Amino acid sequence: MEAKVIAKSDIGAWMKGLADKCDVIAPVKDGDVSAFKKIEDFGTLSIDLPTPTVKGLREQFTPETETLFEYKLTGQQAELTSDTAAQKDRLIFGVRACDAAALKYTDAVNANCEPKDALYFAKRKQTTLVGVCCTTPAWSCFCTEIGDFLANPIMMDLYLTDIGDKYYAEALTPKGETLIGASQFQAATDADKQAAESAKQKVIAALPSPIDHAEKGKDFDWDDPMFTKLAEKCLACGACTFLCPTCHCFDIQECAQGSKGSRYRCWDTCQFEKFTLMGHGHNPRPSKNERTRQRVFHKFKYSPERYGILGCVGCGRCITACPVNIDIQRVVHKLEADK
Amino acid sequence: MENELRQKAKELLESGQVKQVIGYEDGSTAFKSTPCFASSPEDADRLVWNPTCVNNLAVYLPSAVKQGKVAVAVKPCDGRSVVELIKEHQINRDDVVTMVVPCPGVLNPDALADIDPKTIKNIEWKGDGISVTTDSGEISIPREKAFLDKCLSCTLTDPAVTNIKLGDSPERSPLKDKDAAIAEYEKMSVDERRVFWAKEFTKCIRCYACRQACPACYCKECFVDKNGQVWALKSTDPEANWFFHMTRAMHLAGRCIGCGECERSCPMGIPLTLIGRTLEKDVEEMFGSGAGQDPDALPILGSFDLTKDPDPCPE
Amino acid sequence: MSTSKSDNPYVPELAVIEKIITETSDTKTFRAVFQNEALRESFTYEPGQFQEVSVFGVGEATFCLTSTPTRKGYIEFAVKKVGTVTSALQDIDEGATVGIRAPLGNWFPYNDFKGKDLLFIGGGIGMAPMRSLLNFCLDNRADYGKIDIIYGARSSGDLSFQYEFDDWSKSPNTNLYLTIDKPEDGWTKNVGFVPAYLMDLKPSPENTIAITCGPPIMIKFVLQNLRELGFTDEQIWTTLEMKMKCGIGKCGRCNIGHKYVCIDGPVFSNAQLAELPPEY
Amino acid sequence: MARVGVFVCWCGSNIAKTVDVVKVAEAAGKLPSVAYSTDYKYMCSEPGQNLIKQAIEEHKLDRIVVASCSPRLHEPTFRRCISEAGLNPFMLEMANIREHCSWVHDDKEVASEKALDLIAMSVAKAVKNEALFSQEIPLTKKALVIGGGVAGIQVALDIADAGYKVTLVEKTPSIGGRMAQYDKTFPTLDCAACILTPKMVDAASHPNIEIMTYAEVEKVSGFVGNFEVTIRKKARSVDMKKCTGCGVCYEKCPKKLPSEFDCGLGQRKAIYVPFPQAVPNVPVIDRENCRYFADGGKCGVCAKICPSQAVDYTLEDEMITDKYGAIVAATGFQPWDPTPYTNLGYGRYPDVITSLQFERLFNASGPTEGKLVRPSDHKPPKNVVFISCIGSRDDEHGYPYCSKVCCMYNAKHALLLKEKVHDAQAYVFYMDIRANGKGYEEFVRRTIEKYGAIYLRGRVSRVFQDGEKLIVRGVDTLAGKPVEIEADMVVLAAAMEAQPDAKDLARMLGISTDEYNWFSEAHPKLKPVEVLTAGIYLAGACQYPKDIPDAVAQASGAAAKVVGLFAKESLQSEPTVAEVNEDTCVDCQLCKEVCPYTAIDTKTLTDRAGNPIRTVSCVNEGLCHGCGTCVAACRSSSIQLRGFKDNQILSEIDALAFAE
């Protein structure tokens, strides 16, 4: 597909132009962290690209809390309504390759069986993704170990690579091609292409080499003693899973407000004891042992077995977020060595 | 010091005095350590004590003592958590051996902001502050930048439950007032504070890292996890988040020792220690005592003083 | 704006509780009829499938369908009081409105069972998920060989579906074997645990499919004894209970290894379970 | 879904005047879970109650909300009503739309809106209500009566006569109380001693009564049917068993002190019986004033002289702990000290005395052996001025309440004065004459008409000494002119006030007190002898000023309550007590710390084999009073108060928050 370049100084004007047609979302500083936010004011645009957003794209397609339907009770009767008013189209700018790659996985999950998750796919359909190649990976990043999407991005429409005072812009889909049709984009030269290529290679060189985790995951030891060790220190919080771009588990809950109310879903995690606890007290994953194993096995063993895709994109968020320094990269390496 | 710690741990394990020693070991990167559960004398060799040992290990005690007697490395601040746990009947005094480590202060991650994390090889105390060894040489970071805020105002002495004192307490005078951190906050008007917290709590994703990292949050079932809509929704509606944090704060009133693990663990950067400190200040002012001092004291909200307690309609 | 079920899989269909039968001190059977008349006609399901039932204002919980698709116009499910939704259900009266998302999950491969003898082994509320298949087979009696039902509970008062015992035992070539844990005045049937009773009865594994459901401890010994009697894993079928929320393979809590009980189950043969990690 | 019935009461026009009851009932019918709603003139009437019962049956209702008056009034009525219809009584909720609504608001629209909100809250709570049941708790059929005055004696005798054991505890060395100090009683002029002493003797000799004089209650724990009481028997220094009551000891005792019994007008010794007819007739040594105790054992006269070696200086306070099923407080009153009336000269002029002192002066066993004389010169008085309402009905110096008996004893004293000193003249200054009792008004009239007492309606402004005379200046408001009387004696009708330690005892017994420290009854009209703590009753003037017939009547009432309680085989516990969710309790013991009744224990959970797993809190349902302080303390909501669980109260909040 076609590639062009855009001057960094033109990004603001370009996005402003887009804003007429759709909501433009980009990473901005929100206190101590970086988060995807709808851009309202393009005049004072300050997009935070160097630091990865604290959360990936998960909330963009499955909000932390999402109303499923509303009900109203009168006497012994009930009436349900579900608001499906069309949302505005969105463009998300500054998506990392790992976060986009995670969508391949969440797409698979949400299409797992009929019925597909219509709420998720409606949002997917309405969203255009503009990626930016990482030039400053975090200390915990290991995406290159998982796949080659940093060099060959997937699941996005347009991929930008920082080549000095401009971005090299590769259209990956027809939507992407339309985007670079905008006036701010200029034709790319071979030198631009070369510069982009070498920028990518420079980052990749600093990151770990690929490992066929899916293959190795097949032989993980169910009873690996490491899980006892991990369970000892794990605090059983959900920081790792809630920040994970592929984690998708949710809970369904009721919000009763007198005679009215709603059913909503909200993020949930396999790290919480109650996740699998049944009403009569039985819990198939009763201790942190089983739960730490579930997280790792789900990503590196069950997901390849079920969907043919790893459930990890190597974004490293769980590693930075863990208050007790449980490092999934180390854990997986150890499991692979232990088998 | 580290050797002394390892030696003591070894003795305790070898003699069978304790089943395990909870301390710190090197983490997956040079600027992080990780909790270490040593159950054999060999394990004890992995124990470290350096500025990256930030975790409050008291959080592990209630479950750890179920396997038998435990020795735990505690900083003077963390020792206050042990006091609270004993006071609240979560551990027996006899089931825990506290090894109080001499603490000049622990690492403020912001101190490393200008250093490429991948180049860091080692971090240790040096002089008043810390020294960071990197691929390109050694960098000294002064005390006021190197340590967490709580360390800069720390005046704590050995906790009331000290069993083993390792090394000598470092000579230090506080650099900051304990309430310097909240002084700025307190300048806000009441309504500004409402807006401030509404914004902060909106960030919350309910991962409960704050709660899980807190040694005082040992409930088997948190109020927020009750089945059905008893107290709080699991949703991240701003109001529900507010209720969760406000209630958690009230639950910690008179019990929070200010270790700051909640804020450190929060992936969303919510300034949770601000809440804890404000509330503890009130508790100290109103009821004259604070958390973590005396294992035999009555709980602040489980006692009263007929004459001194503030009254809504004083005579 | 109101949406139809097709584009939002989490919106239930409304149904009215037409009849409530008290089974035991903590269990009731509910008969629900869809409000939508067209759906009432078109709705169909297979024995072994389950559903999500909503009590608005309280929440949603998972129940297997205990009625058989051979009897149309309504669906039934049994509720044992264990949590908030089940408690709320216990409190509702006839005429109340509930929400239903059904049918969900897989079902018993009853076509494969055709021409075979069937052995149902149930304990307590465990009879509920098997009742659908049992009544289905009895309604298609000619398709199956001998049907033996071994059903036990703690006491006679804990046996569910007592009003159907006559129908079951009077069906041709069908035997109902009842047992309770401890002797009771006026009890003339067997006394003893289900696994032990199974050994007393010594059913032949020859051309027989065993279907079992009950408390975990009972299942454990029933499986042991079935193997001793010569049943192979392929001959033994069961239906699993796991914590579920979405029921459609998305919410992620009912996995056993890479299988989801809500879509790959809840019906499994022992041979299938043997392939999975022991985490259920 | 629950099926709630809502019943809106008009309370005649009390509610209906300000609340649109018909509209409110109609709107209530649309609330979620409400299956039936109606209104009626008087829900509490029999037809009203029948209406509820029928609706329960007809509409298969499982929960009832009655919107009417305060639940404090009719909750028991409606609970009984719905339980007669087969519902558990705790399936009732009441919405207080009278006291909290129709009576305090004027705007009909506003009041109706509020009434509907209150109903919505009650409906929401009712939906979460659970059937509650009582538990059987044991009952100790032995009563404790605190205070050995006429009321206490009467209570003890009545309970004992019914066949139950009683312990009668009296703080002073003898039973008898205030009545023993009186000479005659109004309006019959019976000799007080002649009617009281036989009762004292009866009590002392009753096989079911144990009298503990010179004793005080130290500690009370437990609950109805199961009180555990510690009594301190102060060291009497005289062996009760050995003493024959011969009186030699106090004759020979060298130390003289003013007699409390004679209100300071006479003297007693350091070893003494307070009065000759004391029961028990065993002296006690006032150790604070005894020379033996003051001088380290030098005196010892009484011990030396005692013919039966009963005096024992080594005796110590004794603590006795026993179980009681019921406790009656009959601790009486004390006369108010009129010193604050500086204008009347009390304490300054010896012939200005209180009525009780006057009573002692003409009592045959009093300091003057019945001779009425002036304390100053021992001459019989001629002109005596009696002044009413000293400390009563007087916010400024004393209490705003009426002490009830003063009018009567003033009349009695004026009459007796004339009988003792034939040429004497009684003047009575009064504010109003309150003589509402059987034969009371007639008695006052007799005093005025037959005995010539001069009644002057008005207050006295000043009393001052003029030579031997006391000049009383006052005003006769009926005549509309000032009066001045040359009196020989002025008698002040001092108010009755609560005992100085009333508040302490009240706290110990869990009795609430009013602002004057009088003990509060459970209901001013319908539960006059009960207090809010079950198993504790009131008799006599500890509740409010009373005369003897009232005190004795109430004493018999309290005794009847105790006897009624003891007639049961066992007791039923309150169903609204706390319960622990053992699954989630972490044993932090905060509930235990805050429980006012030590009703929470720690228990060890065990596995099937009996091995300990962990410890949790558990509630002693007999001790729990259902305050719910533990519930608010529990962080994990693991302890809940039945009837007031978190989800019930939260439902009320939500019902209001989301009301339309």
Next chain:
Amino acid sequence: MSEEQVITKEPETAGAPKEWEPKIIGFLCNWCTYAGADLAGSSRLKYPANMRVVRVPCSGRVDPQFVLKAFERGFDGVLVSGCHPGDCHYAKGNYYARRRHMLLQKFLEHMGIEPERFHFDWISAAEGQKFAEVVEEFTGQVKKAGPFKGVGK
């Protein structure tokens, strides 16, 4: 009030729609304050109708979480009242309540809820008059503070 003010105020009260009324919830102990409220009723004392009462056995039962919940739900004011010190029907419940709620009041202020919106008081069964006064005063105070802007934004 100056003449000018009177003039400017007039059209406001005449033409404006219904004046904003605060929504207040009160948690009253059964033995003292609830009874005090009953007494206010039987004494026919008039007070504003804004408050709705939740009856609890003791002020000690009032979990600070109820107050937080009320503010979460957007109530404009919350009143908690029980027996005077020494008068608690349960002897000590009110002392624990006092600690909790006096602390809560300060805490709420720290966290952005005006102290005017939360009132903790002692009202006895005999103080019908005080009950009416407290409700009147508190309602006025909350009214002055204006509509509560909520905890979520």
